[in-house]
Amino acid sequence: MVNVGDFLKTNGIKPSYQRIKIYEFLMNNKEHPTVETIYNALNGQIPTLSKTTVYNTLKIFIDKGIAMAITIDEIEVRFDAHMDMHGHFKCEQCNTIYDFNVNFEGALSDELNDFEITEQQMFFYGICKKCKNHS
Amino acid sequence: MVNVGDFLKTNGIKPSYQRIKIYEFLMNNKEHPTVETIYNALNGQIPTLSKTTVYNTLKIFIDKGIAMAITIDEIEVRFDAHMDMHGHFKCEQCNTIYDFNVNFEGALSDELNDFEITEQQMFFYGICKKCKNHS
């Protein structure tokens, strides 16, 4: 990505300081952070940051299609700026969320042929490799 | 299913009146009801029913593997007693949740080979056929 500000502009989002920082954090963080995580991480650089701004900004990102909400966790929503098609695995032991590649071709029956699909999520749950070996 | 009481017993759940009614409702209801829906639907037959009982019972069902939580909605969790592998489509317009068949063979890369997968969910979002035709 050349420039986050330009990228936001391209997507119809006015690039305020907070929005740029939040998007940068999402981009550089593959951990699918929660609002709490984002807020805590940025509160150092932006001492006046409000949690409401984080919520608002994420909502804008989602509306404009440059981020997505991951409801893999029943407690908090997680966020992802990596919009390429991929699935998520949540380890029930260490709570880490892993990305994995998936290709849907042929996996789907034709029941949804007349449905307009705007988003697809694949959530797997279980025990990750690390936790399995460690126990 | 021969008998819900026996089925619960088989799965290590003592078949109380409330548990039987809640499971029957889940079984006969393909709408992926919320706790609120279940509570309202059964409150007629069981006037003393407590919402806490609905929560507790569903937790037991999930622990014992005879129901699953569907976090396709960001607000409320939905529940499903149909444990055969299938995906869920949520229409953003009418909020209906549809089932659809899916077969994962070959859709997955080998990244998760050493992971223990205990559950998999597939959530699609968009506009359903009915809403598309209606507009």
Place this chain on the structure above:
DNA sequence: TATTAGTTTGTAATCATTACAAATTGATAG
């Protein structure tokens, strides 16, 4: 019948998220 464990219930607490209005910032025109 008495005892005990398991179940249900109602209420209070928790906590992620949203609503809302005031404060701040940024852009634009005179």
Place this chain on the structure above:
DNA sequence: CTATCAATTTGTAATGATTACAAACTAATA
């Protein structure tokens, strides 16, 4: 530069789903 207006940010209060907890009730057992 200054005034004006819109967009953005902020803090606080409300909302509402879920959980914690303890008392009431039920079922089983001796």
